[in-house]
């Protein structure tokens with residue numbers, strides 16, 4: 586009799602242990618499934634947002650010289666974070682001072698390199714283009730911080746000069762050529778051509794918008810893309 590009771594007790598204990606083991610096993614399986622799902626999700630997210638590979642550097646676009654003079658890496662202006670390129674973002678410098686051309690804006694960026702989070706990729710005037718930060722790195726021109734789908738995180742910022750001795754119409758043409766080249770180089774459609782205003786509401790590019798010429802500019806870029 587006593588023997589029989591011991592067996593029953595043993596069985597009960599075994600059953601309790603098994604139940605606990607089964608519970609632990611279930612928790613482990615659920616954990617593994619969640620981990621796997623997260624890993625797959627993370628990979629998909631990584632693939633979708635994989636940094637764009639830098640296109641081959643150019644020295645000349647049409648007959649416009651392009652001067653590459655990168656701002657030092659690991660500075661406030663150029664943290665060096667690579668990203669996927671989704672937009673070309675058009676700006677005007679807002680600087681109507683004499684000699685506020687592309688070269689002087691390049692100097693400005695190099696002088697200010699580690700003092701402000703304000704930067705862009707290209708400056709265009711009527712004679713030349715300066716290339717300051719690699720296309721596939723984040724810069725700070727769109728006024729929208731580092732928002733996920735924003736202009737800073739995903740855009741190549743182009744500043745057009747408005748200095749009085751520079752021919753604005755020629756600057757527009759040069760900018761259209763640059764924007765068309767970049768859109769094609771990164772397999773982007775004309776819909777990826779944006780203005781600063783699209784991201785932060787700032788009235789920029791100021792002259793172009795004030796004169797109601799944005800659509801005309803988009804057509805210029807489209808024509809350049811279709812040329813050749």
Ligand SMILES: [Zn+2]
Pocket residue numbers: 675676677726781787789790
């Ligand atoms: Zn702007």
